[in-house]
Amino acid sequence: MLAVDLHSHSTASDGTLTPTELVARAHARGVRALALTDHDTVAGLAEAAAAAAELGVELVPGIELSTQCQGRSMHIVGLGVDPAASALRELIDELATIREARAERMAASLAKAGIAGALEGAARLAGGGVPTRTHFARYLVEQGVAADVGAVFKRYLVRNRPGYVRTDWPELERVVGVLRASGAVPVMAHPHAHRWTGAWSRRLLEAFLAAGGLGVEVACGTSTPQSLQAWAGYARRYGLLASCGSDFHSPGGFIELGRLPPLPEDLPPVWRLLPVRAEA
Ligand code: AMP
Ligand code: MN
Ligand code: MN
Numbered sequence: 001m002l003a004v005d006l007h008s009h010s011t012a013s014d015g016t017l018t019p020t021e022l023v024a025r026a027h028a029r030g031v032r033a034l035a036l037t038d039h040d041t042v043a044g045l046a047e048a049a050a051a052a053a054e055l056g057v058e059l060v061p062g063i064e065l066s067t068q069c070q071g072r073s074m075h076i077v078g079l080g081v082d083p084a085a086s087a088l089r090e091l092i093d094e095l096a097t098i099r100e101a102r103a104e105r106m107a108a109s110l111a112k113a114g115i116a117g118a119l120e121g122a123a124r125l126a127g128g129g130v131p132t133r134t135h136f137a138r139y140l141v142e143q144g145v146a147a148d149v150g151a152v153f154k155r156y157l158v159r160n161r162p163g164y165v166r167t168d169w170p171e172l173e174r175v176v177g178v179l180r181a182s183g184a185v186p187v188m189a190h191p192h193a194h195r196w197t198g199a200w201s202r203r204l205l206e207a208f209l210a211a212g213g214l215g216v217e218v219a220c221g222t223s224t225p226q227s228l229q230a231w232a233g234y235a236r237r238y239g240l241l242a243s244c245g246s247d248f249h250s251p252g253g254f255i256e257l258g259r260l261p262p263l264p265e266d267l268p269p270v271w272r273l274l275p276v277r278a279e280a
Protein backbone atom coordinates (compact mmCIF):
# COMPACT_ATOMS: atom_id res chain seq x y z
CA MET A 1 0.00 0.00 0.00
CA LEU A 2 1.14 3.49 -0.85
CA ALA A 3 1.52 5.57 2.30
CA VAL A 4 1.79 8.84 0.41
CA ASP A 5 -1.12 10.91 -0.91
CA LEU A 6 -0.18 14.23 -2.49
CA HIS A 7 -3.61 15.60 -3.54
CA SER A 8 -6.61 16.01 -1.24
CA HIS A 9 -9.33 18.53 -0.35
CA SER A 10 -10.98 19.92 2.76
CA THR A 11 -13.86 22.28 3.47
CA ALA A 12 -11.43 25.13 2.78
CA SER A 13 -12.36 24.62 -0.88
CA ASP A 14 -14.77 21.92 -2.06
CA GLY A 15 -14.26 18.97 0.24
CA THR A 16 -16.76 18.00 2.92
CA LEU A 17 -14.36 17.22 5.78
CA THR A 18 -12.66 19.90 7.84
CA PRO A 19 -8.87 19.91 7.55
CA THR A 20 -8.71 18.20 10.95
CA GLU A 21 -11.20 15.49 9.91
CA LEU A 22 -9.38 14.93 6.61
CA VAL A 23 -6.01 14.45 8.32
CA ALA A 24 -7.54 12.11 10.92
CA ARG A 25 -9.20 10.03 8.19
CA ALA A 26 -5.95 9.79 6.23
CA HIS A 27 -4.07 8.76 9.38
CA ALA A 28 -6.65 6.11 10.23
CA ARG A 29 -6.22 4.63 6.74
CA GLY A 30 -2.45 4.37 6.90
CA VAL A 31 -1.45 7.52 5.02
CA ARG A 32 1.83 8.74 6.49
CA ALA A 33 2.39 11.74 4.22
CA LEU A 34 -0.55 13.82 3.03
CA ALA A 35 -0.69 16.95 0.90
CA LEU A 36 -3.68 19.24 1.38
CA THR A 37 -4.22 20.88 -2.03
CA ASP A 38 -7.43 22.89 -1.92
CA HIS A 39 -8.66 24.76 -5.00
CA ASP A 40 -7.05 28.20 -5.26
CA THR A 41 -6.72 28.61 -1.50
CA VAL A 42 -4.33 27.88 1.36
CA ALA A 43 -6.95 28.62 4.02
CA GLY A 44 -6.97 25.06 5.42
CA LEU A 45 -3.21 24.56 5.75
CA ALA A 46 -2.65 25.90 9.28
CA GLU A 47 -5.42 23.74 10.76
CA ALA A 48 -4.25 20.69 8.80
CA ALA A 49 -0.66 21.18 9.98
CA ALA A 50 -1.77 21.32 13.61
CA ALA A 51 -3.86 18.14 13.24
CA ALA A 52 -1.00 16.38 11.44
CA ALA A 53 1.51 17.30 14.15
CA GLU A 54 -0.80 15.77 16.78
CA LEU A 55 -1.10 12.48 14.88
CA GLY A 56 2.42 12.16 13.48
CA VAL A 57 1.28 12.58 9.86
CA GLU A 58 3.66 14.42 7.55
CA LEU A 59 1.60 17.25 6.11
CA VAL A 60 2.81 18.68 2.84
CA PRO A 61 1.44 22.21 2.41
CA GLY A 62 -0.10 22.44 -1.03
CA ILE A 63 -2.59 24.11 -3.33
CA GLU A 64 -4.38 23.19 -6.56
CA LEU A 65 -4.36 26.14 -8.94
CA SER A 66 -6.75 26.71 -11.85
CA THR A 67 -4.99 27.67 -15.05
CA GLN A 68 -5.16 27.52 -18.84
CA CYS A 69 -2.74 26.92 -21.69
CA GLN A 70 -3.47 27.36 -25.38
CA GLY A 71 -7.17 27.58 -24.57
CA ARG A 72 -7.23 24.35 -22.52
CA SER A 73 -7.98 24.63 -18.81
CA MET A 74 -6.05 22.45 -16.40
CA HIS A 75 -5.15 22.18 -12.73
CA ILE A 76 -1.64 22.41 -11.33
CA VAL A 77 -0.89 21.13 -7.84
CA GLY A 78 1.88 22.94 -5.97
CA LEU A 79 3.59 20.83 -3.29
CA GLY A 80 5.62 22.27 -0.42
CA VAL A 81 4.27 25.77 -0.94
CA ASP A 82 5.01 28.73 1.30
CA PRO A 83 1.49 30.08 1.91
CA ALA A 84 2.89 33.48 2.88
CA ALA A 85 4.81 34.04 -0.38
CA SER A 86 3.70 37.39 -1.83
CA ALA A 87 3.43 36.24 -5.47
CA LEU A 88 1.17 33.39 -4.36
CA ARG A 89 -1.03 35.63 -2.22
CA GLU A 90 -1.47 37.96 -5.17
CA LEU A 91 -2.45 35.11 -7.48
CA ILE A 92 -4.89 33.68 -4.91
CA ASP A 93 -6.58 37.09 -4.59
CA GLU A 94 -6.87 37.30 -8.35
CA LEU A 95 -8.34 33.80 -8.57
CA ALA A 96 -10.91 34.68 -5.91
CA THR A 97 -11.99 37.67 -8.01
CA ILE A 98 -12.23 35.49 -11.13
CA ARG A 99 -14.26 32.88 -9.23
CA GLU A 100 -16.64 35.48 -7.79
CA ALA A 101 -17.37 36.95 -11.23
CA ARG A 102 -17.75 33.45 -12.65
CA ALA A 103 -20.14 32.46 -9.84
CA GLU A 104 -22.39 35.41 -10.71
CA ARG A 105 -22.50 34.36 -14.36
CA MET A 106 -23.13 30.72 -13.43
CA ALA A 107 -26.02 31.76 -11.18
CA ALA A 108 -27.48 33.94 -13.97
CA SER A 109 -27.28 31.01 -16.38
CA LEU A 110 -28.98 28.69 -13.86
CA ALA A 111 -31.68 31.31 -13.17
CA LYS A 112 -32.50 31.33 -16.88
CA ALA A 113 -32.97 27.57 -16.63
CA GLY A 114 -35.42 28.13 -13.76
CA ILE A 115 -33.08 27.53 -10.80
CA ALA A 116 -33.17 30.49 -8.45
CA GLY A 117 -30.86 31.46 -5.58
CA ALA A 118 -27.76 29.61 -6.77
CA LEU A 119 -25.32 32.43 -6.00
CA GLU A 120 -26.43 32.67 -2.38
CA GLY A 121 -26.71 28.88 -2.10
CA ALA A 122 -23.21 28.20 -3.41
CA ALA A 123 -21.76 31.00 -1.27
CA ARG A 124 -23.41 29.54 1.82
CA LEU A 125 -22.06 26.06 1.07
CA ALA A 126 -18.59 27.54 0.45
CA GLY A 127 -18.74 28.91 4.01
CA GLY A 128 -17.16 32.23 3.08
CA GLY A 129 -14.50 30.60 0.91
CA VAL A 130 -14.20 30.67 -2.87
CA PRO A 131 -17.14 28.90 -4.56
CA THR A 132 -16.28 26.02 -6.88
CA ARG A 133 -18.61 24.20 -9.25
CA THR A 134 -18.99 21.55 -6.54
CA HIS A 135 -20.71 24.09 -4.27
CA PHE A 136 -23.15 24.86 -7.07
CA ALA A 137 -23.65 21.14 -7.60
CA ARG A 138 -24.41 20.61 -3.89
CA TYR A 139 -26.90 23.47 -4.01
CA LEU A 140 -28.63 21.85 -7.00
CA VAL A 141 -28.83 18.58 -5.06
CA GLU A 142 -30.34 20.47 -2.10
CA GLN A 143 -32.93 21.93 -4.46
CA GLY A 144 -33.87 18.46 -5.65
CA VAL A 145 -32.69 19.16 -9.19
CA ALA A 146 -30.57 15.98 -9.27
CA ALA A 147 -29.93 13.04 -6.96
CA ASP A 148 -26.25 13.66 -6.27
CA VAL A 149 -23.24 15.74 -7.32
CA GLY A 150 -22.27 13.28 -10.04
CA ALA A 151 -25.76 13.46 -11.54
CA VAL A 152 -25.63 17.27 -11.53
CA PHE A 153 -22.40 17.25 -13.56
CA LYS A 154 -24.12 15.18 -16.24
CA ARG A 155 -26.84 17.78 -16.85
CA TYR A 156 -25.49 21.07 -15.52
CA LEU A 157 -22.29 23.08 -15.05
CA VAL A 158 -20.48 21.46 -18.01
CA ARG A 159 -20.02 22.74 -21.55
CA ASN A 160 -23.30 23.33 -23.43
CA ARG A 161 -25.37 22.87 -20.28
CA PRO A 162 -27.09 25.37 -17.95
CA GLY A 163 -24.70 26.84 -15.41
CA TYR A 164 -21.61 26.47 -17.58
CA VAL A 165 -19.61 29.59 -18.30
CA ARG A 166 -16.29 29.88 -20.09
CA THR A 167 -13.64 31.18 -17.71
CA ASP A 168 -10.31 32.84 -18.45
CA TRP A 169 -8.01 31.36 -15.83
CA PRO A 170 -4.46 32.72 -15.37
CA GLU A 171 -1.97 31.42 -17.91
CA LEU A 172 0.05 28.27 -17.18
CA GLU A 173 3.41 30.00 -17.54
CA ARG A 174 2.56 32.48 -14.81
CA VAL A 175 0.94 29.93 -12.48
CA VAL A 176 3.94 27.58 -12.65
CA GLY A 177 6.30 30.55 -12.21
CA VAL A 178 4.42 31.71 -9.11
CA LEU A 179 4.57 28.19 -7.63
CA ARG A 180 8.33 27.97 -8.21
CA ALA A 181 8.76 31.45 -6.67
CA SER A 182 6.72 30.25 -3.66
CA GLY A 183 8.99 27.28 -3.02
CA ALA A 184 6.55 24.73 -4.44
CA VAL A 185 7.06 21.81 -6.79
CA PRO A 186 4.55 22.23 -9.66
CA VAL A 187 2.77 18.99 -10.56
CA MET A 188 0.30 18.56 -13.43
CA ALA A 189 -2.91 17.27 -11.80
CA HIS A 190 -4.96 14.28 -13.05
CA PRO A 191 -3.81 14.65 -16.69
CA HIS A 192 -5.64 11.51 -17.83
CA ALA A 193 -8.97 13.07 -16.85
CA HIS A 194 -8.80 15.58 -19.71
CA ARG A 195 -8.74 12.88 -22.36
CA TRP A 196 -6.33 14.95 -24.43
CA THR A 197 -5.16 13.45 -27.70
CA GLY A 198 -1.53 12.33 -27.84
CA ALA A 199 -0.61 15.51 -29.76
CA TRP A 200 -2.30 17.75 -27.18
CA SER A 201 -0.73 15.82 -24.30
CA ARG A 202 2.75 16.37 -25.74
CA ARG A 203 2.08 20.02 -26.55
CA LEU A 204 0.78 20.78 -23.07
CA LEU A 205 3.51 18.79 -21.32
CA GLU A 206 6.13 20.69 -23.31
CA ALA A 207 4.53 24.02 -22.32
CA PHE A 208 4.44 22.87 -18.68
CA LEU A 209 8.12 21.88 -18.77
CA ALA A 210 9.12 25.15 -20.47
CA ALA A 211 7.28 27.05 -17.71
CA GLY A 212 9.24 25.21 -14.99
CA GLY A 213 6.93 22.28 -14.26
CA LEU A 214 8.58 19.38 -12.43
CA GLY A 215 6.08 16.60 -11.82
CA VAL A 216 3.02 14.84 -13.13
CA GLU A 217 0.34 12.80 -11.36
CA VAL A 218 0.86 9.28 -12.62
CA ALA A 219 -1.33 7.54 -10.02
CA CYS A 220 -4.61 9.34 -9.27
CA GLY A 221 -7.88 8.45 -7.61
CA THR A 222 -9.50 7.98 -11.02
CA SER A 223 -6.55 6.23 -12.73
CA THR A 224 -7.07 3.02 -14.63
CA PRO A 225 -4.21 0.56 -15.19
CA GLN A 226 -4.08 1.88 -18.79
CA SER A 227 -3.99 5.58 -17.87
CA LEU A 228 -1.37 4.88 -15.20
CA GLN A 229 0.88 3.21 -17.77
CA ALA A 230 0.26 5.96 -20.34
CA TRP A 231 1.19 8.77 -17.94
CA ALA A 232 4.12 6.82 -16.54
CA GLY A 233 5.29 6.75 -20.16
CA TYR A 234 4.98 10.53 -20.45
CA ALA A 235 6.82 11.00 -17.15
CA ARG A 236 9.71 8.86 -18.48
CA ARG A 237 9.76 10.54 -21.86
CA TYR A 238 9.85 14.08 -20.42
CA GLY A 239 11.92 13.38 -17.30
CA LEU A 240 9.09 14.48 -14.99
CA LEU A 241 8.90 13.34 -11.38
CA ALA A 242 6.03 10.98 -10.67
CA SER A 243 3.34 12.04 -8.19
CA CYS A 244 0.40 10.19 -6.68
CA GLY A 245 -2.75 11.80 -5.36
CA SER A 246 -6.24 10.61 -4.54
CA ASP A 247 -8.02 13.93 -5.24
CA PHE A 248 -10.20 12.92 -2.31
CA HIS A 249 -13.06 15.35 -1.59
CA SER A 250 -15.50 13.43 0.57
CA PRO A 251 -16.32 9.95 1.83
CA GLY A 252 -18.15 8.08 -0.94
CA GLY A 253 -17.94 8.95 -4.62
CA PHE A 254 -14.15 9.29 -4.54
CA ILE A 255 -11.39 6.75 -4.05
CA GLU A 256 -10.88 6.23 -0.30
CA LEU A 257 -7.74 7.71 1.25
CA GLY A 258 -4.82 5.27 1.41
CA ARG A 259 -5.92 3.20 -1.60
CA LEU A 260 -3.73 4.55 -4.41
CA PRO A 261 -1.99 2.08 -6.69
CA PRO A 262 1.82 2.09 -6.40
CA LEU A 263 3.97 4.12 -8.77
CA PRO A 264 6.14 2.19 -11.24
CA GLU A 265 9.44 1.53 -9.46
CA ASP A 266 11.71 2.97 -12.14
CA LEU A 267 10.14 6.43 -11.89
CA PRO A 268 11.71 8.98 -9.53
CA PRO A 269 8.91 10.03 -7.12
CA VAL A 270 8.20 13.70 -6.56
CA TRP A 271 8.62 13.36 -2.78
CA ARG A 272 12.39 13.25 -3.30
CA LEU A 273 12.11 17.04 -3.59
CA LEU A 274 9.93 17.35 -0.49
CA PRO A 275 10.71 17.02 3.18
CA VAL A 276 8.85 13.70 3.27
CA ARG A 277 10.25 10.45 4.69
CA ALA A 278 7.25 8.22 4.07
CA GLU A 279 8.74 6.07 1.30
CA ALA A 280 7.91 2.81 3.04
P1 AMP B 1 -14.14 24.43 -10.59
O1 AMP B 1 -12.68 24.51 -10.21
O2 AMP B 1 -14.98 25.42 -9.85
O3 AMP B 1 -14.37 24.44 -12.06
O4 AMP B 1 -14.65 23.02 -10.07
C1 AMP B 1 -13.94 21.91 -10.45
C2 AMP B 1 -14.30 20.79 -9.50
O5 AMP B 1 -15.59 20.31 -9.82
C3 AMP B 1 -13.41 19.58 -9.65
O6 AMP B 1 -12.23 19.67 -8.91
C4 AMP B 1 -14.30 18.51 -9.08
O7 AMP B 1 -14.26 18.54 -7.69
C5 AMP B 1 -15.68 18.95 -9.51
N1 AMP B 1 -16.10 18.21 -10.68
C6 AMP B 1 -15.84 18.48 -11.99
N2 AMP B 1 -16.41 17.57 -12.79
C7 AMP B 1 -17.06 16.69 -11.98
C8 AMP B 1 -17.86 15.51 -12.20
N3 AMP B 1 -18.11 15.04 -13.42
N4 AMP B 1 -18.35 14.87 -11.10
C9 AMP B 1 -18.12 15.34 -9.87
N5 AMP B 1 -17.36 16.43 -9.60
C10 AMP B 1 -16.85 17.09 -10.63
MN1 MN C 1 -12.51 19.67 -6.57
MN1 MN D 1 -8.54 19.18 -10.22
Ligand code: MN
Binding pocket: 007, 008, 009, 064, 247
Ligand atom coordinates in the same frame (compact mmCIF):
# COMPACT_ATOMS: atom_id res chain seq x y z
MN1 MN E 1 -8.33 18.21 -6.78
